[in-house]
Structure formats: C-alpha cells, structure tokens
Amino acid sequence: MALNRLFANLSITPTLISRRAIHTTSVSYAGKPNIVKPKPGFGKAYRRIVHFPESYTVKPLDVTNLAGRDPETGRMIAKGIGGGIKHKYHWIDWLRDGPTEGPPQDEKVIQIIEDGCRTSHIALVAVGDKLKYILATENMKPGDILKTSRNLPRIPVRANEGDAYVLGALPTGTQVHCIEKDPGKGGLYVHAAGTFGTILRRQDDRVVVQMPSKRQFSFSQHCMAVVGRLSNVDHGSTPIGSAQRNRWLGNRPRSGLWKRKDGRHGRKIHPPKPVKEIASPTKFPLPTVSMTMHP
Numbered sequence: 488m489a490l491n492r493l494f495a496n497l498s499i500t501p502t503l504i505s506r507r508a509i510h511t512t513s514v515s516y517a518g519k520p521n522i523v524k525p526k527p528g529f530g531k532a533y534r535r536i537v538h539f540p541e542s543y544t545v546k547p548l549d550v551t552n553l554a555g556r557d558p559e560t561g562r563m564i565a566k567g568i569g570g571g572i573k574h575k576y577h578w579i580d581w582l583r584d585g586p587t588e589g590p591p592q593d594e595k596v597i598q599i600i601e602d603g604c605r606t607s608h609i610a611l612v613a614v615g616d617k618l619k620y621i622l623a624t625e626n627m628k629p630g631d632i633l634k635t636s637r638n639l640p641r642i643p644v645r646a647n648e649g650d651a652y653v654l655g656a657l658p659t660g661t662q663v664h665c666i667e668k669d670p671g672k673g674g675l676y677v678h679a680a681g682t683f684g685t686i687l688r689r690q691d692d693r694v695v696v697q698m699p700s701k702r703q704f705s706f707s708q709h710c711m712a713v714v715g716r717l718s719n720v721d722h723g724s725t726p727i728g729s730a731q732r733n734r735w736l737g738n739r740p741r742s743g744l745w746k747r748k749d750g751r752h753g754r755k756i757h758p759p760k761p762v763k764e765i766a767s768p769t770k771f772p773l774p775t776v777s778m779t780m781h782p
Contacts, residue, residue, distance in 0.1 A: 525557055525564055533557065533565045534737065535604070537576045545611065545618045547575030550604070555739065571737025574603030580619035581665065581673035583635050583651035583711055591636035596649075599623050599718075606680035608718040622665060622678065624648045624715035639708065648715035654686065654694040655708030661686045663712035666696065670709040680719035684712075 527533060536551040536558060555568035577600075585592040597618070598611040610623040612633065627649050635651040643658040653670075657663065662683040665674030677684050682699040689695070693705045696712075727733050730740070 524562055525560075527565045534568050535576075537604075539578070543578060543580060543619070545578070545620060547577055550574065550576050552737075554737075567739055567741070568737060569739030570734050572603065572735050576604050577602050577609055577620050579609065580621060581675075582671070583621070583665070583674065583713060584671075585635035585637050585651065587637045589638070591634040591638070591650075591652075594633040594635060596627060596629050596631045596633065598629055599627060601719075605678070606719060606722050607678070608680075622713070623718040624664075624713070625681075625718050625720055626715075627718065637709075637711065646714040649713065651711055651713045653709050654696070654706055654712050655689070655692075657686055657712070657714065659686055659688060661714060662716055663696065663714055664717050665711075665713040666706060667710040667712070668706075670707060670711070674711070674713065676704070677717070680717055680722040683716040 525531075533553050533555050535553060538549045538551070540548070550573065552571065552573060553568070554570065555563055555565040557564050592614070595613045596610050597613055599608055600611070602609045608623040609620050610627055612619055612621050625648070631649060633649045633651070634646070636656075637653055639653055639655050644652060644656050646652055646657060646661070651665075654663070654666070662685055664677040664683050666676040666684060667673060668675045677699060679699070684696045684698050687695045687697050687703065689708070690705065692708050694708050694710075695703050695705050697703050727736070733740075
C-alpha cells in the first residue's frame with residue numbers, strides 16, 4: 488500500500504521505477520533544511536546578550552544568558568560555555584573626555600564595586616551633575632579626586648593613579664591602561680584585571696607602548712590613556728577551588744571528550760608485567776675425575 492501511494496504521488500508506473508530510485512526519492516522528500524552552523528569567534532559572543540537602552544545610564548542592565556548557543560538558531564556553538572550565576576551588567580563609559588586647554592577636569596570616586604561580567608573592579612564616578620562607571624585601578628578608593636585632560640603640554644605632567652591624559656603628556660615608564668586606538672573613540676586596549684601597559688619611548692608624534700603581551704604598539708600622542716594598573720590583581724593567580732565554582736563562573740566541563748585513564752587522548756592503563764626474579768646464577772658442580780696409574 489505504501490508503494491502504491493508513492494507511485495500515485497509520483498505519477499510513475501511501478502514497472503518503470505527501481506528500488507534505488509524509490510530510496511533516493513524518499514530521502515529527498517524527508518531531507519532536513521540546509522542550515523549553516525555558525526562558528527565561534529569573529530567578534531561574536533555566545534555567553535550573554537546585554538540589553539542596552541538608548542541613552543547611557545548607571546542602572547544595572549538586564550542580561551540574557553546564551554550558554555554557548557546562537558541567539559538566532561539556538562544551536563550549540565561554543566561548547567565550553569554553560570550555566571553560571573546570573574549577573575547584572577554595568578555599563579562602562581569608555582570615553583574619558585576632558586578640556587583641551589586650561590586646568591584639568593575633576594572627577595570624584597563615589598564607590599568601588601565588583602562586576603560579575605568582567606574581571607576587574609569598577610568605580611562609580613561623579614562628573615559635575617552626572618554619574619558614570621569606569622574601570623577601577625589597583626589602589627583606587629572612594630573619595631579620590633581624578634583628573635582628566637586632553638591638553639598636550641610642553642613638559643610631561645606628574646599624574647596620579649586613575650588620572651586620564653593623552654599619551655604625549657605622560658613621561659616615559661608610566662603604567663597605563665584603557666588606551667584609545669583613535670583619539671576620541673574611547674579606551675579599547677588593556678581592560679583585564681591586573682594588567683597594564685608601559686610607555687617606552689617617543690618617535691616624533693607617536694608614542695610606543697609595551698602591552699601586557701610584551702608586544703610594542705605605536706599610538707598617536709593625542710590618544711587618551713588612564714594612569715595606573717587595573718584592580719583585582721590576584722585574579723589570574725587565584726585557584727578556582729572546586730568544580731562547582733567553575734560551573735558558577737559559566738564554564739561547562741568537557742565531558743566525554745577526554746578521559747585521563749582510558750580515553751582516546753589519555754594515557755592507557757596497561758596490566759603490570761610479571762614478576763622478574765633477580766638471583767645470582769646457579770653454580771653447577773663439576774664431575775669427579777678419577778685417575779689411575781695403569782695404562
């Protein structure tokens with residue numbers, strides 16, 4: 488009956504079709520749609536989606552955790568991501584903008600808090616009648632007064648930790664972070680906890696900075712940078728401690744991919760070899776030789 492219905496739908500007589508054609512036709516009818524599975528990387532994150540409002544706010548933003556899945560197709564893309572404690576996202580104002588001439592702008596630190604969506608701590612800063620979040624430095628504390636200026640003086644300034652100046656205004660050997668790629672575009676480089684870049688030398692209107700990876704980048708002298716080392720210095724050297732805390736951090740274990748004892752890429756446990764007896768060689772007695780005087 489099933490073959491008769493198939494022949495009726497195909498409008499082909501049974502005498503002109505083979506089993507191979509029937510199998511090919513049934514597979515083509517039941518085939519899955521051609522869905523291209525995206526690959527991780529290329530600047531796309533599969534850990535969370537942050538719902539940004541139209542204007543900047545210091546209110547914690549809502550987050551949708553993706554657990555390593557593509558937001559459009561729902562397919563698993565990044566296998567190492569999953570679960571984790573749900574955190575609110577604090578919007579960082581990456582642009583430290585100040586006056587181009589005259590005295591620098593003063594900013595007061597209100598509070599230092601931890602952010603679950605990034606490794607370094609953040610600081611709530613008051614600028615005039617506005618509030619914003621910035622990355623906190625190693626020794627920053629509430630009540631500190633920060634200075635921000637885009638002025639390029641003839642003599643390098645003596646900046647304190649947390650101050651923001653252009654690279655051309657800072658002396659050689661200064662530790663900096665949140666370095667701009669282009670003037671006025673906001674800090675782009677050196678955001679991780681405990682990291683910093685070091686100003687090495689000047690080349691005409693360029694400033695060479697050694698990054699945390701020991702590579703040397705040449706920036707324009709008008710690019711802004713924040714002085715000091717980022718907070719939460721012990722982040723990289725602190726052990727996770729337990730598998731459960733690793734799940735809290737949003738890391739999914741590689742279950743089934745690698746086993747230490749009997750897995751495909753693990754070491755194999757072979758049975759022990761038989762006992763080898765270590766002993767001195769046995770002395771065989773020589774036969775007795777009897778001698779006579781008769782020929």
